[in-house]
Amino acid sequence: MAYSAPGPAYCLPSSPDVYEASIEFLPSMRAVDYFLPKYYLESIIFKVEDRLFKVPRYHFEHNSDIFSTTLSLPSVNDNDAEGNSDSNPFVLEGIESLDFQRLLKVLYPLDIPQLLAYPKDDWISVLKLSTMWFFIAARDLAITRLDTHNLSPVERIVLARQYDVSKWLRSAYTELCTREEGITLADAETIGYRTTVQMYQVREAAIKRHESGHGRYYHNGTHSNHNQNTGSRFSSADVEGTFGTEFRQADAASAVYTKTRR
Secondary structure (H helix, E strand, O other), X not given: OOOOOOOOOOOOOOOHHHHHHHHHHHHHHHHHHHOOHHHOOOEEEEEEOOEEEEEEOHHHHHOEHHHHHHHXXXXXXXXXXXXXXXXXXXEOOOOOHHHHHHHHHHHOOOOOOOHHHOOHHHHHHHHHHHHHHOEHHHHHHHHHHHHOOOOOHHHHHHHHHHHOOHHHHHHHHHHHHHOOOOOOHHHHHHHOHHHXXXXXXXXXXXXXXXXXXXXXXXXXXXXXXXXXXXXXXXXXXXXXXXXXXXXXXXXXXXXXXHHOXX
């Protein structure tokens, strides 16, 4: 059987009368049959550093409170509106091109996505920009994927403070207060000396409550003669009592991204 190539989806008739009738019919076809908004996407052109990116507007208009407001502002001439041409792109100041590429990789995967294979730094970039621009679903996904990367307590503290992830702050503080090994100088410089001193106060309080025990415990990173380590003597109320104000502030900041969930 001979192969016959398919004809065009729509052919203009040769007769002028029929042509005019067809033109009149096109608007209803466009509205009802031809264009499904969900899968007929307009593009926008961004400029980040020295690079141009042309991507569908959809996620920026529908999944970001920041961009949905900005992109809905009226323009005198739609053809000259920011983002409609290479000569007049929508410029994103202060954003690194690499971070933006990593966000786009999640928002608009070019292949069937293998999310488990994305490295930690990619997800940190996604968390950074999704938090900045209120891409709530992308932010939630980044947090979930970063949870699988076994972040150290210090990494969790740094990211929690930068991007308002309160659960990481609480879990990391608890881990540093209860683990057997002490806090290193490098860790103290990263999380801050005030926080470090407060953590040692929590550890000391746990030790003093059980100083009549036997065996060993850890005291400022060294062994002493008590039978249990700091972690086994510790109560979650200790860390809540010391860092409660900071935790409540972090919870309030994190809740913003729940309240604005789209």
